[in-house]
Amino acid sequence: MTEREYNDCVDAHADGVFRFILKNLQHEEDARDIVQTAFEKMWKNRASVVQQTSKSYLFTVAYHQMIDHIRKNKRVQLVDTFDEGSRVGREVSPDLKQELEKALQRLTPLQKSLVLLKDYEGYSYEEIGEITALNASQVKVYLHRARLQLKEYVGKLENII
Amino acid sequence: MINLLNYETFFLLYADGELSPAEQESVLEFVKQHPLLEEEFNLICRLKFNPGKDLVKMDKSILKKEMAEDPEMLYVFEPDLSITCPNKSALYKKERGAIVYRFRMFAAAAAILFSAGIVWLVMGEKQQDASLAQQDISVQQEKQLSSNPEGAVVSAVDAQEKNIQHVIGIQQVGHKHNAVSAIAAGVFAPTTVATLEGTASQLSVVQKENIGLQTIDNVVHDQNPIDASNASIVDVSAKPSTKRNLSEAALVAAAERMAITAAPMASEPNAALLINAALKEEKKSAFRSILRTINRRLLNEQELPEDQKFIQVANFYIPVNK
Numbered sequence A: 001m002t003e004r005e006y007n008d009c010v011d012a013h014a015d016g017v018f019r020f021i022l023k024n025l026q027h028e029e030d031a032r033d034i035v036q037t038a039f040e041k042m043w044k045n046r047a048s049v050v051q052q053t054s055k056s057y058l059f060t061v062a063y064h065q066m067i068d069h070i071r072k073n074k075r076v077q078l079v080d081t082f083d084e085g086s087r088v089g090r091e092v093s094p095d096l097k098q099e100l101e102k103a104l105q106r107l108t109p110l111q112k113s114l115v116l117l118k119d120y121e122g123y124s125y126e127e128i129g130e131i132t133a134l135n136a137s138q139v140k141v142y143l144h145r146a147r148l149q150l151k152e153y154v155g156k157l158e159n160i161i
Numbered sequence B: 001m002i003n004l005l006n007y008e009t010f011f012l013l014y015a016d017g018e019l020s021p022a023e024q025e026s027v028l029e030f031v032k033q034h035p036l037l038e039e040e041f042n043l044i045c046r047l048k049f050n051p052g053k054d055l056v057k058m059d060k061s062i063l064k065k066e067m068a069e070d071p072e073m074l075y076v077f078e079p080d081l082s083i084t085c086p087n088k089s090a091l092y093k094k095e096r097g098a099i100v101y102r103f104r105m106f107a108a109a110a111a112i113l114f115s116a117g118i119v120w121l122v123m124g125e126k127q128q129d130a131s132l133a134q135q136d137i138s139v140q141q142e143k144q145l146s147s148n149p150e151g152a153v154v155s156a157v158d159a160q161e162k163n164i165q166h167v168i169g170i171q172q173v174g175h176k177h178n179a180v181s182a183i184a185a186g187v188f189a190p191t192t193v194a195t196l197e198g199t200a201s202q203l204s205v206v207q208k209e210n211i212g213l214q215t216i217d218n219v220v221h222d223q224n225p226i227d228a229s230n231a232s233i234v235d236v237s238a239k240p241s242t243k244r245n246l247s248e249a250a251l252v253a254a255a256e257r258m259a260i261t262a263a264p265m266a267s268e269p270n271a272a273l274l275i276n277a278a279l280k281e282e283k284k285s286a287f288r289s290i291l292r293t294i295n296r297r298l299l300n301e302q303e304l305p306e307d308q309k310f311i312q313v314a315n316f317y318i319p320v321n322k
Helices: A003-025 A028-044 A051-073 A096-105 A109-119 A125-132 A136-160 B007-016 B021-033 B035-046 B095-147 B160-173 B176-188 B200-209 B246-261 B271-282 B286-299
Strands: B232-235 B309-313 B316-320
Touching: A003 A028, A003 A051, A003 A109, A028 A051, A051 A109, A051 A125, A096 A109, A096 A136, A109 A125, A109 A136, A125 A136, A136 B007, A136 B035, B007 B021, B007 B035, B021 B035, B095 B271, B095 B286
Parallel strands: none
Antiparallel strands: B232 B309, B309 B316
16 A cells, blocks of 8 residues: 555545444543544554555454443443433433434443444445444344344333334 | 335335345335335335435545645656667576586587497497308318318308309419309308490499308399309400409409418318408408408499400409400
8 A cells, every 4th residue: 555545545534433432441641541542553554554454454353442441430320221210311312313322322332233234334244344344244143132232222211202 | 026025125225325226116016005004115215315415515625735836747758779789699698508518528429429339339240240151161071071181161140151162262273263263252242143245334233232241141042153164255345335443353353362372272172261361351340341342342433444355254344464
């Protein structure tokens, strides 16, 4: 990969990687650091990286950097299940999008990454598996569980509404 | 195939875009058939995050690298094709060619030596065969002569023995000159009796067919033996065109010498031995015979002088000194 090709990759994928990390971490500075680290790593290994596969390379590096950051800082409180008590007294918003965002934050980092990679970037099960070091069947099962949880949360919320 | 047990999985796959067009159509058909599931289907399809409204951009300037000048583009050298290597021919390697050339020389020398060895062996075998045959003949002749001193030497080996008998007989009668001719004819080739009325073409053909220095095996047994007593002096001028064989003349002279030096046959039991020795001497070298053959063929073109007289013996004309 030449310098010109590297700069082209910055223009093409920097926003997408940043958006992905920001949605996961909900912290702009941390997301910027992770994105910058991912691009630096690609620059160091530019001899072995081709432009066609630079996007998956960036997302893979950024995802693992994000997981390491989460485990190190434990800034995000992980909630695996949604119970009735957590939703009682909560402010109900008719905006489904906002509810989805809130529901998204209740997923695990892996589930959240799977949902965002699928909805934001349009990756297939196999491509997501390459980024997250999972096989296609695992991606399918984890993603379906995440969507069912989102559906359950939003469904009950709508019922309440 | 979608059914009430697995519809939720198909709904999620439809929301993820992992179904084929045919499968998507079947899911939609299933939802139409089950209206109660339509609300759940619509909710799952809405649980997708669209990045359009969440478009967040990052300052890329901190990520980009400065486009430094490509060092490969700064210094570009082009080869000067006018510069050539002097004395390039001296750089060529010849070792392989020399080896091949030497091998060919050795191979040729080996082939020549091998051929010479084969020829030598063959010639040696022929000489041995001839010597063995001569020895057998001499032994048999001695036996027969001891029992019949006046008898002619009869050998069952080849037709040449018949000629020798005639030679002996001729000498007994006293026709030495004819005996010389008969010896020459017997030495060189027994042929059919030529007639005086033979044309030039027949003569040349016969001479070509009867090469006098061939081996004894070329004798035609069914031919008439040479009758030297009927030999006559033939005037060359009567013949339209003739061919002379100088080698025959030389050999005739040798035969004449043998006849002169030889004792009368009638009382000489070793005449056959002498003749055999003469034959052996004449046939000593196969190489000489080949030369004679070649010489004869080359000299066949020469015309005989008109004033020269010849004795006709079969197809051969022996010159006669006046």
